[in-house]
Amino acid sequence: MAPKNTSNILTKLRVLMKNTAYVPQVIHAYIVPSGDAHQSEYIADCDQRRSFISGFTGSAGTAVITDTTAALWTDGRYYLQASQQMDENWILMKEGLPSTLTEAKWLSKTLDVGSVVGIDPYLVEAEWWRDLSRELQSAGHSVIPVDRNLIDILWENRPERPSNPIYPIEVKYTGLSVSEKLKQVRLKLNEENAIMIVFTALDEIAYLYNLRGSDIDYNPVFFSYAAVTEKEAFLFVNEMQLTSSARESLQEEGPFVKVKPYEDISRFIESELAASSGKVWLSNHSSYAVMRMVPKERRIVKLSPVALMKAIKNDTEIEGMETSHIRDAAALCCYFAWLEKEAAKGTHTEISGADKLQQFREQQENFMGLSFQTISSVGPNASIIHYFPKPETDRHITTNEIYLCDSGGQYRDGTTDVTRTLHFGTPSKFEQDCFSRVLKGVIGVATCVFPSDIKGNCLDTLARKALWDVGLDYGHGTGHGIGMFLNVHEGPMGMSWRVYPDDPGLKEGMFLSDEPGYYEDGKFGIRIENIVRIVKADTPYNHRERGFLTFKTVTLVPIQTKMIDPSMLTEKEINWLNSYHMECREKVGELLLRQGHQEAYNWLVKETQPIG
Template identity: 45%
Template sequence: MTLTVMLAYISGFTGSAGTAVVTTDKAALATDGRYFNQAAKQLDTNWELLKQGMQDVPWWQDWAADQSEGGKSVSVDPTVITASEARKLSEKIKKKGGAALNPVSENLIDLVWGSEKPGRPNEKIKVHDIKYAGKKFEEKLQDLRKELEKKKSRGMVVSMLDEIAWLFNLRGNDIDYNPVFFSYALVTPTEATLYIDDTKLTDEVKSHLGDAVKIKPYNAIFEELAALKTSLQSVTSTGPETKYLIATKASWALSEGLGGEKNVEEARSPIGDHKALKNPTELEGMRACHIRDGAALTEFFAWLEDQLINQGKSIDECTAADKLEAIRSKHDKFVGLSFDTISSTGANAAVIHYKPEPGSCATIDPSAIYLCDAGAQFQDGTTDTTRTLHFGEPTDAERNAYTLVLKGHINLDRAVFPKGVSGFALDSLARQFLWAAGLDYRHGTGHGVGSFLNVHEGPIGIGTRRQYTEVPLAPGNVISNEPGYYEDGSFGIRIENVFMVREVETAHRFGDKPFLGFEHVTMVPMCRKLIDMKLLTQEERDWLNAYHSEVWEKTKSFFEKGSVSYKWLERETREY
């Protein structure tokens, strides 16, 4: 059971990021700027909404600590909070005069849910073929063991599901849109163990893993950690060679299972770092799948415009989303969607992570902005594209806002920077034109993208979060470029491409450092009706013409000449 499903059950909030705190007489839900509007609509009067990052709004940890005043304790399921989060929360509780932070052995929501709680998925996992993975899992294990040797670690407990899938070249279907499976792993200098329900393993998977990986039951991980903890009690030295490595995102339960800080070193996961550096096979897969996906989106947008304008038909947001999925499913190597399609018209487009629901979604208004944020999982890569369109006559305010967002998108795409620069340092390149007009947006500018894995992938990103200062961008990173602007109750704009970090040639090489830039792989036209050409510089026009020429050349072969899709693509990519 995923945390988002549990959160939705207890609160009604269906966003992908949130924390709930419940006391005997009140409840609060904290989320970030992407979900302020959604949470406000979905929460009932029992809940206080904590808009994280807003002035005078407490962080959820402070709110929870405030409830502990007077010697009260705070309880938490230790499997849903990291060890570092638990330490910080415990300190805040003590400062407020609270009793303690207590780990509970059974999740309280599970107790409330009872027999109605959905069962854990039990679908078979599959081998991720080397022709898509580009590297054998045995080599990945060797790389991890080299990292363990550098850190003088006894081994690493792996709990991030996408890291386990990547490490062993396996894929699953236990979480919607993410091709992962419930499991843990333990890797030492001499052994690798995968903790997973045996019923999920096919003969092909067992043959793939062979003698290189031991298989143990999923729930055996905590028994194993307890045994390791006992064995460490006889170790008298206290150096790093006595400790096991866990990622900073690993749960408090895993850390405590090994004996806490005495036996555990918390660090950014070396698996996550390696996974973020796509190999040549994965990069080529990203290029290929984005061309196919671009053709699918072009066909969809052409169809939607034709239905709304030429055929005069009424199409709602859900019908449009279903049509896009059907078009995508025709393409080679398609597996499924990479997240819920955001199909939003008019004011709904201002809800950053809007999800249309059958029976309550809006009918698409041809005279209003339409925003579509959609992605797919292909065997050779993962896509995530946002386009904002208008099928009628946009207002001056809409065209102005769209063009400012486009300028930021182009500016970031064209960026050249020295090795060692992080996404934190680049974020303002995409926001500067909005800032100059006194505008902004409440989400990051870019997130890492997996290779037939999670569409949101760390540790890299482009944004104002402190974590984006920790890891510089490097060749092989795949990341999104998605500035936006949202006017509550009116319209929303976002333009998103996926691009890859690569080394570029420069006239000079200051400090003998290589310089980096981006290669965009998303192949979908921008909306001509929404561009105010007077606001674009000649360099920005040149970029736009070159981009549209590339889109035309790479996707036109998917369509029959004279077809609705062909004509739409030809019109939208013609030179300015």
């Protein structure tokens, strides 16, 4: 597919940048971030502004348009995709490479001294704004808020803002009532000596009030703000979205949650500040627009307490996450058993395969939808880390090329995310070598023992060493947190070569992904992804009584042994794989037989034969 022609819209945008009917003063650069007003990773169609202006559709990136140049920053997951989707008007800035300038440094170098940079203040975190402003000011430039988004003015036929029904999720899935969660929040509020806390992250609000929605595809959240004081709790939302059961659930709590219009958040904060002299707790991930609603001297700015509450799953959530992964594995076994037969015919494609997988998931109990768009990718398409099949790129699934499938489901009792790489014919020696090194990384993380509260980035090397040994690597993180019927990517912890600024340290009850990979541009891609749960480790010693932890793998889908060169694995690694496969056979096999999926069960048994 040809890249989007952006010449016309860039010309129109540059005209708006000079028109003081739309901007407070003439601006010489305009920054278009990826996020929405809640700093969401995945966003609704109406908020896809960066995609509209640049043509690049990946989930992460920042576009910067000056009077004469347009540049886009994105990370290693999207280098290839961005280079294919953007036209000649754009410069691709590869984040993560030592030679790549930051947006601020590039602007400082590109703009004439005294230039003005504009940004919609709702679309960037306050901390990001502060750092950008500080660096640009030191170079003689300034940053100003542009409250009327310029892309929205240009965007003809912009999709409507979603306003889908909001419904409650029962305590039998959440493990805690809203009252219990509010009690925990108020304890933290008192510790900080604050009069109020304001929530802007959509998944935090959904978690706090035990509500779910569908305003953003694949993410069971809804557009809202929330605030909690010592005695009251508020939800700022389009009230028409609340189902009767959602209204009842909010009224049942004592004292009940008060519902106010979404747009009232600014007036509400202003009135609360006027009524008291105390301080307001704002998340450090709040937008600059929300941050400036509270005077600097009255702010407490730090990570929201709900971020850690939802990251550490309670016993009910843990049970739900584990059982939902068994059901999800059953769906994947049905799919791969079916696909193995169909690949020989060559009649199915990436898209029809993804559709078939969704049908198998829909048969499982508590299924609520996909947790992200399925990455169903063949051969060279699999080398694009976050590739999604489209009619113009759709390849047939055959016995000639590697097939990479990264997919997940939303269930009332859990969220799943699993990647498997398979070859339905005969893999090359190089493909087996790469696959075996990726598998060694998976096992290296899965079996490691580490001190409680260690930062996740300390474990990242374990996933990469076998690749590094031969000069290979991958351009994405090794692990992300995952929600319980919430966002498939969940902070504040993670595993990456990059430091997670808010990482509180790895703690018992957290769930993360374990997903090293390798990608040969234009040829193939390999990734193996499991979700792992942090559990206590049984160690003979306990240095300074710190306590040690390890991982329990909860994803239970066979890893294709055809792709493995057993001579590259240690005895410990082979034992881990054989033990893992026996657990897959026992737990998933029992469910498949109970559901009457004999063919999938037979496939499972075949794929879990021990290797030696």
